[in-house]
């Protein structure tokens with residue numbers, strides 16, 4: 059069938075996952091209206107895709123914009139998690155809205171160029187940072203909406219019950235436009251108390267929750283089970299995610315299977331942060347360190363909503379980063395011994411699955427979905443994934459939001 063209607067934008071000869079031959083994509087009012095063959099000249103604007111792979115924009119479910127790009131300002135002499143938290147804690151009392159905005163903008167622009175179109179940022183709110191970082195995030199959310207949907211998750215990085223004033227500031231941020239609430243029980247003097255309060259706040263404000271959980275490799279205890287219990291008690295199934303869950307990388311198989319069955323039952327989602335988790339875990343084991351990354355592809359196979367995300371970029375927690383989710387999923391595949399037959403699932407973990415975790419409406423390349431589309435510089439999915447092909451351009455709500463031309467060679 060040849061579609062004859064007119065469109066705001068037509069993408070010509072795009073290779074979509076699951077389609078044997080290239081398709082045209084017709085877009086009206088920022089949504090995908092048609093996938094098929096479209097008559098010539100039916101788009102007010104047309105773009106030749108020339109058989110390249112198109113994907114829905116990537117979804118980064120876990121990034122710390124407020125402490126990104128601090129590499130030149132502080133190191134991490136201790137090397138581990140405590141050293142990183144302390145290094146940032148020393149800096150953040152001097153944060154200004156302008157400073158946080160500038161570093162966040164640099165990170166967001168990197169992410170846009172790598173094809174990310176949705177991002178959940180965790181933002182530290184406590185008496186040292188006040189609401190300054192949160193204010194900067196609100197400005198970033200507004201000023202970059204043309205290219206990226208930013209979701210703001212406020213959370214207490216250094217504990218809540220041990221840090222008077224933090225809960226009140228979080229409460230204020232929720233009233234003033236935060237999109238969801240985060241937690242970090244392992245740094246609290248009363249982890250259970252923190253979880254109890256945060257669940258109460260989230261249900262009162264009707265908001266999703268996203269916890270930093272179990273950031274070590276000791277399998278003898280975990281907060282994950284308590285989060286599952288509280289999720290069920292609150293009736294918040296499908297609305298709670300956890301990040302790190304590194305203990306899942308260190309458990310015996312029987313304990314692992316029992317725990318993830320519990321996670322699946324409670325409808326809790328899990329995000330792996332490969333770069334940070336590799337960098338900060340297992341340091342006491344020297345060159346025999348275990349990898350410390352939750353095996354989220356196995357969780358996905360058990361029906362758990364899972365994702366892979368960036369977490370930290372160029373700071374004491376992770377002195378690396380270019381915000382590329384494709385690179386992060388590729389890194390994950392490397393360390394989990396996954397091959398080409400698993401690449402599609404890894405791609406899901408930074409796109410479709412990540413979108414389910416964030417409960418993004420209208421995500422994907424389907425009729426009626428939002429036209430948030432990236433064009434990769436390659437044709438075959440396995441080669442794009444394995445070869446880390448960058449996106450060449452992106453369309454947000456059906457409007458071109460960036461281009462990134464391939465290198466031009468000047469032959470002699």
Ligand SMILES: [Zn+2]
Pocket residue numbers: 120122180270301369
């Ligand atoms: Zn984090």
